Amino acid sequence: MFYTRTGDAGYTDLLGDRVPKYHERPxxxxxxxxxxxxxxxxxxxxxxxxTRMIILQVQRDLYLMMAELAFAPDMEQHRFEMTQxxxxxxxxxxxxxxxxxxxxxxxxxxxxxxxxxxxxxARAVIRRAERLAVRLLHSGDISNEHVIxxxxxxxxxxxxxxRYEDHAAGVTxxxxxxx
Numbered sequence: 001m002f003y004t005r006t007g008d009a010g011y012t013d014l015l016g017d018r019v020p021k022y023h024e025r026p027x028x029x030x031x032x033x034x035x036x037x038x039x040x041x042x043x044x045x046x047x048x049x050x051t052r053m054i055i056l057q058v059q060r061d062l063y064l065m066m067a068e069l070a071f072a073p074d075m076e077q078h079r080f081e082m083t084q085x086x087x088x089x090x091x092x093x094x095x096x097x098x099x100x101x102x103x104x105x106x107x108x109x110x111x112x113x114x115x116x117x118x119x120x121x122a123r124a125v126i127r128r129a130e131r132l133a134v135r136l137l138h139s140g141d142i143s144n145e146h147v148i149x150x151x152x153x154x155x156x157x158x159x160x161x162x163r164y165e166d167h168a169a170g171v172t173x174x175x176x177x178x179x
Contacts, residue, residue, distance in 0.1 A: 024141060028132040029066045035125040036062045042118035047168050051115065051161060054093055058154065061086055065147060069136075082146040090153040097160045101167050107176035108163070115165040123158035126151055 036059050043055040067080035110120035130151035136142040166173055 024132060024136055024139070025069055028129060028136060029069050031125060031129040031132055032062050032066050032069075035122050035129055036066075038118065038122035038125055042115060042122055045118055046115045047113075047165060051119075051165055051168075054157070054161060055119075057089070058157070061150065065150065068144065068147065069133075069142065082144060082150050084146065087146060087149050087153055090150065090157050094153065094157045094160055097157070097164050101160060101163045103160075103163060104173055104175070108173040109176050110162065112166045112171045112174055113169045115169075116162040116171075119158050119162035119165060123155050123162065126155050126158060130155065 039055050039059050039062075043052050043059070046052045046055065061082070064080055064086075065082055068082060071080070111117045130148065133142070133147050133151055137145065137148055163173065
């Protein structure tokens with residue numbers, strides 16, 4: 001059976017609590033899930049194996065993050081947790097890609113290639129997820145600052161990854177301002 005009917009009254013389960021579906025935790029998790037789906041689209045159209053492998057690792061990390069956020073605030077758990085290792089990996093991948101792609105000194109309009117556009121769509125959703133996660137941190141609903149840092153660094157990785165895909169296609173990024 002693909003349905004439980006337990007959400008029909010507008011509530012959903014956190015691990016250890018039941019909250020309205022509009023609560024900030026399900027909202028944040030839903031936004032991360034949305035980003036993961038966009039990343040799946042990006043992975044399916046990516047032109048390089050490198051991009052596909054990076055995206056797959058990010059999707060796995062985001063599933064770990066969603067598991068961490070699914071626990072009610074008063075539940076102590078350390079099995080599902082974003083760590084400094086996750087951040088270190090993101091930063092190293094971002095740095096490696098940045099060494100290979102020359103960025104123009106102007107704003108870029110997304111959409112020069114299908115893979116780049118799909119990655120940029122995921123990046124925009126990640127930025128929204130970050131804003132929602134910051135609200136959870138500032139309200140004391142979560143305490144792991146690695147969640148925020150990961151989402152912040154991830155938007156940088158996705159930006160350069162989209163440019164990497166554009167570069168792999170031989171496309172020069174479109175300027176935001178006409179000259």
